[in-house]
Amino acid sequence: MSVTKEQVQERVVEALASFGPDADTITPSATFEELDIDSLDLVELAQIVEDEYGVVLKGDDMKELKTVGEAVDLITARAA
Amino acid sequence: MSDAAWPPAGCALVTGASRGIGAAIARALAADGWPVGVNYNASAAPAEQLVAEIEAAGGRAFAIGANVTDPGAPDHVFEALEQHFGVPVLALVNNAGITRDNLSPSLTDEEWDAVIDTNLTAVFRFTRRALKGMMRARTGRIVNLASVSGLRANPGQSNYAAAKAGLIQFTRTAAVEVARRGVTINAVAPGWIETDMTADVDRALLDAVPAKRAGTPAEVAACVGFLVSAQASYVTGAVLTVDGGLGA
Numbered sequence: 001m002s003v004t005k006e007q008v009q010e011r012v013v014e015a016l017a018s019f020g021p022d023a024d025t026i027t028p029s030a031t032f033e034e035l036d037i038d039s040l041d042l043v044e045l046a047q048i049v050e051d052e053y054g055v056v057l058k059g060d061d062m063k064e065l066k067t068v069g070e071a072v073d074l075i076t077a078r079a080a
Numbered sequence: 081m082s083d084a085a086w087p088p089a090g091c092a093l094v095t096g097a098s099r100g101i102g103a104a105i106a107r108a109l110a111a112d113g114w115p116v117g118v119n120y121n122a123s124a125a126p127a128e129q130l131v132a133e134i135e136a137a138g139g140r141a142f143a144i145g146a147n148v149t150d151p152g153a154p155d156h157v158f159e160a161l162e163q164h165f166g167v168p169v170l171a172l173v174n175n176a177g178i179t180r181d182n183l184s185p186s187l188t189d190e191e192w193d194a195v196i197d198t199n200l201t202a203v204f205r206f207t208r209r210a211l212k213g214m215m216r217a218r219t220g221r222i223v224n225l226a227s228v229s230g231l232r233a234n235p236g237q238s239n240y241a242a243a244k245a246g247l248i249q250f251t252r253t254a255a256v257e258v259a260r261r262g263v264t265i266n267a268v269a270p271g272w273i274e275t276d277m278t279a280d281v282d283r284a285l286l287d288a289v290p291a292k293r294a295g296t297p298a299e300v301a302a303c304v305g306f307l308v309s310a311q312a313s314y315v316t317g318a319v320l321t322v323d324g325g326l327g328a
Contacts, residue, residue: 040215040257040258040260040261044215044216044261047212047215047216048216
């Protein structure tokens, strides 16, 4: 299964929006800290990504991620 | 803020439900409208009989065999239930438990490991599996069966006490972690309850119970039923003792 960066971006924004922030604030350069996305939210995002793209993101992977764009890039790369 | 529709579109799983407290919990949840997964390890016949009894009373139940200490058991059981009932597991009661009583100086590695594996590690693994779906659903109920032995010393049960005390603190910590997802995790700590597990206990010990009698599985099940209900939506990280005053 191959997914485009745009598809991943759309899914990540949708998932993050379900955690609280307005969808229009979830830009690639937005940091999780700015969006008030915490570690539990990232755990849930990792589960969604694993279920839907078969990409396993470990705790160490998630710790390195600071922005939405970094998450999208990592997921896209791993899903390829 | 209790949910309008309850039970939600999910099913319940009770581990170790073929007899004793687990069977009473399965009956109570089925009576409250939950489709109930009746997990058993060795006792298939009583589990099937319980399912038939629940169905005869107008409820829905499904017997599912698995040793909870098997690392693959959570996936196996959850997938089987979700396939059978067509809805996710939104209520989990970690009830399966064993005792291997012995005084600490002579407690064997096997007795220690068996009790920790069943009463603590399996609870963690089933809870972890349940949280995946519950967090996504933004609702869920987990009730872990602790024991009065997890709160106060009971000579001869250091392995059981360590597991149950660990279960209590696991319950509290996990509850806090997921509270804002609408998922509650609580523990129920029974005292002396009339089951096969307590059949060999010296009756004279009942004198220490302020109520001067043993409790029944139904009395424990009623408390679990409350914690699983919509009414308990703001109760999380709690330990509810059901012990006739023994721990008071």
